[in-house]
Amino acid sequence: MRSPLRKAITAAAVLILPSTAVAQIGLTSNVATVALTATKNATLSVTPNASTATLASITDGSNVNNFTPVSLTTSWNLTAGSSVRLIGWFATPAQALVNGAGFIPSSKVEGRVGATAYAPFTGAALGGVGVAGGSLQLFSQAVAAGSYFGTRNDQLDLRLDLTGTTTLAGNYLGTLNLQAIVQ
Amino acid sequence: MRFGRYGIGLLALSAVLAFRARELSAQAQIISLAATAPSTLTITVTSGATQTMAGVTDNAVNNFPAAVGIQTAWSVNPGQTNTVNLVAYFSIPAQALVGGATQIPSSRVLGRMLTGIPTTFTAITQNGIGGVGTAGGSLSLFAVSINGANKIDTRTDNLDLQLNLVGFPALPAGSFTGVLNLRAVTQ
Numbered sequence: 001m002r003s004p005l006r007k008a009i010t011a012a013a014v015l016i017l018p019s020t021a022v023a024q025i026g027l028t029s030n031v032a033t034v035a036l037t038a039t040k041n042a043t044l045s046v047t048p049n050a051s052t053a054t055l056a057s058i059t060d061g062s063n064v065n066n067f068t069p070v071s072l073t074t075s076w077n078l079t080a081g082s083s084v085r086l087i088g089w090f091a092t093p094a095q096a097l098v099n100g101a102g103f104i105p106s107s108k109v110e111g112r113v114g115a116t117a118y119a120p121f122t123g124a125a126l127g128g129v130g131v132a133g134g135s136l137q138l139f140s141q142a143v144a145a146g147s148y149f150g151t152r153n154d155q156l157d158l159r160l161d162l163t164g165t166t167t168l169a170g171n172y173l174g175t176l177n178l179q180a181i182v183q
Numbered sequence: 184m185r186f187g188r189y190g191i192g193l194l195a196l197s198a199v200l201a202f203r204a205r206e207l208s209a210q211a212q213i214i215s216l217a218a219t220a221p222s223t224l225t226i227t228v229t230s231g232a233t234q235t236m237a238g239v240t241d242n243a244v245n246n247f248p249a250a251v252g253i254q255t256a257w258s259v260n261p262g263q264t265n266t267v268n269l270v271a272y273f274s275i276p277a278q279a280l281v282g283g284a285t286q287i288p289s290s291r292v293l294g295r296m297l298t299g300i301p302t303t304f305t306a307i308t309q310n311g312i313g314g315v316g317t318a319g320g321s322l323s324l325f326a327v328s329i330n331g332a333n334k335i336d337t338r339t340d341n342l343d344l345q346l347n348l349v350g351f352p353a354l355p356a357g358s359f360t361g362v363l364n365l366r367a368v369t370q
Contacts, residue, residue: 027259029366029367033362039236040358
């Protein structure tokens, strides 16, 4: 009698235990994934604090014809390149400023950034930016992997060098273009 | 004569014993049969497994381009399963997306499942569920109560994702990549 009872208990245990082992709490699925890519585009911008620079009274035969200075903020966020350069240029170098039929060429307009010497807008285009004979590189900032994300502030000084030149009375108007480039 | 009379009796007794012997049976033994169908729980990303955001804007909320379609299928024992849960998580919450030395944490990645629990965009900063997910880098997407009617079921949901850069330092130009994990678990 003892033996059959023992067998019955054993059989019952065998039947019960597996159902406990397959309890489903904590059952996990496969892992699915979603690949995320967010790209921040490279940027390069130059922003003047004023859109107008004025010279109230021209003095002929002098280079002391200073426009009001313009503050510039140049910002870049790059992935490549070795330098950020700022170019100033006149679309028509022979007519940088115009007063009716009176023209002041870009060779008579000079610019500088910081404490550098004034230079005329007579250079070549750079990297497709600017106009031949009417351009001036205002600065060249070296950049590298550690400085691909940066900004700088400059004061742009402009003047007319009218040494040896006489102008007609009137208002001379012109547009100086500013554009930054990465090389 | 005496032998013959006893002989007939013996034969008759033998016949009775013989018939009795055929009626003898052993003690009944039972064999219980048990066959277990394994429970199953699977998820499939049916669309949007690759999310590419072309132009990220700093200090703004950026939407990933399309919803992630997720199909969850299960066959479970309702007596042993209370809920089926879907969890989204990043393996390293502090580095949900990485680009060079810049890391975007999971607190900046938001998820929404209109048919699930986070019906508004919610940061992926919760703890794991049932051992699935990472602490501070998870988001519970849905929890379905299991009963006899839905012990075998399939559901499809859409997960919308955002990158919230409001107040976050401006990102350097470049690509930021990461992997969002999705896994279902029963409880």
